[in-house]
Amino acid sequence: MALSPCGNQSAVPTTFLLLGLPGLWETRLGLCALFLLLYLLTLVSNLLLLAVVWVDTHLHVPMYLLLCALATSETCLSLAVVPQMLVALASLHGTAILSYQGCKAQMLLSGGWACTNCFLLAAMGYDRAVAVSDPLRYTTRMGHHVCICLVVGCWLGGFIVAGGMCGAIFWMSYCPGQNPLNHFFCDIPPLLAAAQGVTAPSEAAVLLLSLLVLGGSVVAIVASYGSILVAVLKVHGGRSWHRAFATCGAHLTVVVLHFGCASFIYLRPKDRYTLERDCLLSITYAVVTPFLNPLVYSLRNREVHTALHKLLVQRRVEG
Template sequence: MSPSDTIHLNQSGSTEFVFQMFTSSPNIQTLLFCFFLFLYIMIICGNSAIIWTIYINTNLHTPMYFFLSNLSFLEICYTTTLIPLMLANIMGKRKPIPFAACATQLFFFGTLGSTDCFLLAVMAYDRYVAICHPLQYTLIMTPQLCTQMVAGCLGLALFLSLPFTALVFNLPFCGHILEINHFFCDAPPVLYLVCADTRVAQAVLYVISILVLATPFLLICISYVFIAITILRIPSAEGRQRAFSTCSSHLTVVLLQYGCGSMVYFRPPSSTPADEDRYLALVYTFVTPLLNPIIYTLRNKDVKNALKKAMSKKAASENL
């Protein structure tokens, strides 16, 4: 098959992708389906509870919780672009995914994942202003600025994801049915199936990874250096503990998100077995979105107390 024929296949939409199965055993397939479905339901319920709690409690209508509710909403959208299709492909025979559907999934995965990373940097800046400039906090972090920052995160993610998706899926693919060694359409395994020189696309992916992962992480580190200096100057131990508690949850999420992302995108394409990418992807597909509401609930007294109060009010209203 010549490259021109392959390009014709891509443009005509006859090229399809299939995901590599986790296992061919029906019993294990059923167990995996039930396990991943349970995790997905927990992710939806946990992050929805965070959004609902913040929405109904006026005490939580502050920039920090505004960003937290947006983060939870992103986690719901992010996992919904990946997990339902994954669940559909676990049971029974492998089901082909159309060329356009694979491109769409890569686009939304890149957009939502990048927005998530940018938003974590914005949340670090919010903590920097709150701790290092408390008297000016309300003047700096206005509702208008917070909305603009969230919109900016999404806009920048769209700006990076759309051209890259177009670049990848305008490359020639060899064959009608292509097997992706993954459970969703991620850039590295899709580029592996291209039957042409991918050095330009790999270079663009590396640059985008720097912009999405390394740059926000560097900004977060700078913010927390100033935060740490300010916290150490607080005279009372109780004050230092209270200031640190507002940052510890965010730091935990940052380490999970950027750690797994860096191991996937900041290494040469052939430096580790492809299966390792799938295992790492399971972490930022399931573990991080699941832990976010747990971390922020268990380590944040305001959210925990507001959630308890909301649940008690709901239980009281149901008993009447």
């Protein structure tokens, strides 16, 4: 095992100093305002989507129940990451200190909800595949009990995998005292970069679990869209293509945004970690994507438009 450069400070508790991006010091307050705005809009849009589905009984179908589960998961991911990010940006020095246990908790929560999002997107792909390829048996194959089992399974699976990643990361040694992290929150790449001693087993474990989550979810989504393509090819005519795209377009857009950023961040070894690019991608993944997802689904969905209009008219009449 390589000797640690930490020195003899065993009595000093281990903490993590979130540095953000030093190159963005002059714009940190502007970034803080921007992220706060996106954070508030994310909360409002996701809560509005949940309210619309709750109020309109026509939307009490598996597609929208899964969408509500995704909105809840994205909101929880934002809650786990963004407040700490705002504290760091708004502080006098543009930094924030997290305790060892606080960093571990943040990584577990953010990782758990991020993994849950991957599994939920795979479940939503299966739902769309059943709707297009086997519409006559859709209510049987995607009943409410099946939908609930899928959601619970996604949540449990997400946090089990995140627990494994968290165990692998914090199995490594960190210096007593402040460990600087060039990031806005406790994420896997900066923690790998800050670790001391032997890190190869943890890196391998994290890469394997990341492949399991991202690769497994992508394979499931590709299989779902393969069955959709086969079903569409059996029905000749442009109308079938249009209906399939209208049914799956929003989901595909969210899948590309989600897995594109996540794969680039987590499916790489430690020696290819680049500060500025990875930090900005993590921000996109944790802040921008949760803001865009409800907009993508809402803007492309007439049923959501109609339900939202009914909800707003109802509130106006009651007021």
